[in-house]
Amino acid sequence: MTNTRRLAAILVADAAGYSRLIGADEGGTLQSLRTIREELIDPTIAAHHGRLVKTTGDGLLIEFGSVVDGLRCASAIQAGMAERNASLPQNERIEFRIGLNVGDIVVEDGDIFGDGVNVAARLEGLAEPGGICVSARVQEDAAGRLDLVFEDMGKQQLKNTARPVRVYRVRGRELASGTIDAIQPALTLPDKPSVAVLPFQNMSADPEQEFFGDGIAEDVITALSRYPSLFVIARNSSFTYKGRAVDVKQIGRELGVRYVLEGSLRKSGNRIRVTTQLVEAGTGKHVWAERYDRDLADIFALQDEITEAVAISVAPAIADAEQQRAMRKPPESLDAWAAYQRGLWHSSRASTDDNALTQKFFQRAVDLDPSFAGGYKGLAGARGNASDFHGRGLLEALSATLALARRAVALDGADAEARSRLAGALYREGDYEGGLTEVERALTLSPNLADAHAVRGAILIFSGRPKDGLAALERSIRLDPRSPGLGGRLNQIALGLYLCQEYAAAVEAARHAIRSYPDYPLPYRWLAAALGQLGRIEEAKEALNKAMVIAPAGFDMYVRGRVPWMRPEDHGHMLEGLRKAGWRE
Secondary structure (H helix, E strand, O other), X not given: OOXXXXXXXXXXXXXXXXXXXHHHOHHHHHHHHHHHHHHHHHHHHHXXXXXXXXXXXXXXXXXXXXXXXXXXXXXXXXXHHHHHHOOOOHHHOOOEEEEXXXXXXXEEOOEEEOHHHHHHHHHHHHOOOOOEEEXXXXXXXXXXXXXXXEEEEXXXXXXXXXXOEEXXXXXOOOOOOOOOOOOOOOOOOOOOOEEEEOOOEEOOOOHHHHHHHHHHHHHHHHHHOOOOOOEEOOHHHHHHHOOOOOOHHHHHHHHOOOXXXXXXXXXXXXXXXXXXEEEEOOOOEEEEEEEEEEEHHHHHHHHHHHHHHHHHHHOHHHOOOOOOOOOOOOOOOHHHHHHHHHXXXXXXXXXXXXXXXXXXXXXXXXXXXXXXXXXXXXXXXXXXXXXXXXXXXXXXXXXXXXXXXXXXXXXXXXXXXXXXXXXXXXXXXXXXXXXXXHHXXXXXXXXXXXXXXXXXXXXXHHOOXXXXXXXXXXXXXXXXXXXXXXXXXXXXXXXXXXXXOOHHHHHHHHHHHHHXXXXXXXXXXXXXXHHHHHOOHHHHHHHHHHHHHHOHHHHHHHHHOOOOOOOHHHHHHHHHHHHXXXXXX
16 A cells, blocks of 8 residues: 655535435435536546545545646636526525645545545535635745735634634636636525615715715615515625625625615715616616716705606506605714714624724714714614623613614604614613514514514513514515624524524534624534534534633523523523533533
8 A cells, every 4th residue: 555645725515405305305306416526527637637535425535736726627627616506496406515635645545535625524614505615835835926814803713723713705707717706605596676776886986985885775775675666685784795806797606696786976165976777687788777967965866866766667566656765864964974984884894893993983973963863873872782792781781772762763863774773772771572564564664674584583582482583584685695693693593593493403503603603603602502402512512612611601601691682581591501511500
C-alpha cells in the first residue's frame, strides 16, 4: 500500500434534507440524484478539471488542482441546480450544500485523507442549502480572479480542528460564461403581481443626497404595500442591492418578483429631478418610465405621483382598485426626515454599535420635529433591540418601547409600522390580546408589511398557537428574505417547532439560523433543548455551551428568569430540554 501527499483544493457537497426526501419518495429521489449526476455534476467536474474521489449516498468528495477550478465548479453546480429547481415546489427541490478548502491531503489507493478534507466537510455543514462556504485560504487565492463576493462569517471552531478557521460565505456571481447565474435557488413567483423597489441612485456630487434617494424609495415601498392585490418586497431586502450593478433578471430570481422598480435622483439647489422606470424582471422589458422635476418642498406629492403610476402600471387587475395614497403625515422639517433616513440605514446593519447610532439619529428626528411619528416608531424598535444586544435592562427597555410606540400611533394612526411596533411592545409585556389587535390593524393598513407578519407570528407562538405562528413567520420571510431581523425570525421558527414538539425539525431550523448568523446566540439555546429532547446529548452539550458562552447575560435573562412574553408552561418545556442537555440551575 502506497500513499502520497500533495496540496489540493477539496470540495465536499451533500443534499440538504436528504432523509426527508428519501422518506417522502425514495425511488423518485434516487432517480433524480442519478439524473443530476449524469446531466450536471459529472460533466461540470470534468469541465473544471476535477476528480470525483468518491460518493457517499447523497454526498460527493471532489479534488481539484487549483482553487479557481474548484470555485468555478461549485458555482456552476449551484447555478445549474437553481435553474433545475426554479419550476419545482419547495418540498420537491434537491438543494446541495458545498464546502471548499485548500490544504495538504494524503492520497491512498485513490482515496484522500487529512485535515484539509476534514475542514472541507465542516465547511459544507455551515453552508445554506444552495450555498457555498469556503476557508480563508480559498478566499485569498480566489480574490480578484473571479467575479465572486465573499461574506466574512468570522472565525469558526470546527469540529475535530485544533484552531478556529475563518470562514467565508460566497455571495457573488461569476460572469465568465457571459451570463449571470444565481447561486441560490430562484424563489417561486407569488400568485399576484409582485414588485421590488430598489434604492434610487444618487446622481448628485453630494453624498448627503443618498438619504433623499433612499427616502423616496422607502416611501414608494410603504405606499405600494397598502395594496392587497400586490406582493411587495420589504425595504430591507431590496436595499441589499444598493450600490451594486446587478441585472434585473437576477434580482427577479433572487427576490421572487415579476417587476423591479428602479430610479435615480439629482438635486440642485431647491430643485429635484427623479427618473424612474418599471421593468419586467423575466424579460428585461420596460413597462413604464417617467421623469419628474419638482421643488424640494413637493417631495411628498412627488412620492404619491410615482406610487400611483407604478401601482396602475403593474397589472390591470388593480386599475379599478381604490387609488390609495400614502396617507402619511410628512414632518414639518426635512432635516427630521433626513435624520430618520439615517436611523433606518444604521438599523439595517444589525450590530451593537449601529444600534447605538440608530437611537441617536431617531432621537434627533424626534428633537427636530416632535410631531413626526417616524422618529418615535424608529426609536421604539431600536430601544427594544438594545436589551437583546446587551441582555440587560429588559424591564426599562420594555417600558420605554411601549411609551414610544404609543406616541407614534397617537401621532399617526394610519402608520402600519407604528402599529406593528406597538403590537410588538404589547406582546412583550405579556398582553397577547392587545398585541394581536394592533398587529391585525397594521395588516389591514398594509397587507405586505413583513414586520407585522413577523410580529403576528411571534404573538401566536408565545400565546399557545405555534403552528399558526409558524405560517405567519414564513410569510414574513418570503416578503423580506434579506431582512436584518432574519436571524430573529429564523430563531422563532426553531422555537415554534420546539413548542410543537417537532424536535428534529427544530434542530434543522436552529442549525439553519446558526449557519446564517453564527454569532447570534438565541438559536443555540433551542438547538440544545431540541437535541436534549432527542437524546443526542454530546451535540446538545456543545450547543448549550455555545449558548452560555456567546451571551451569558442573555442566557440568564431567558433561562434563569422568565421573560414576560413566555408562558410558564412554555418556559418549563424549554427548561426540560435544557436539563436533558446537561444544564444545571
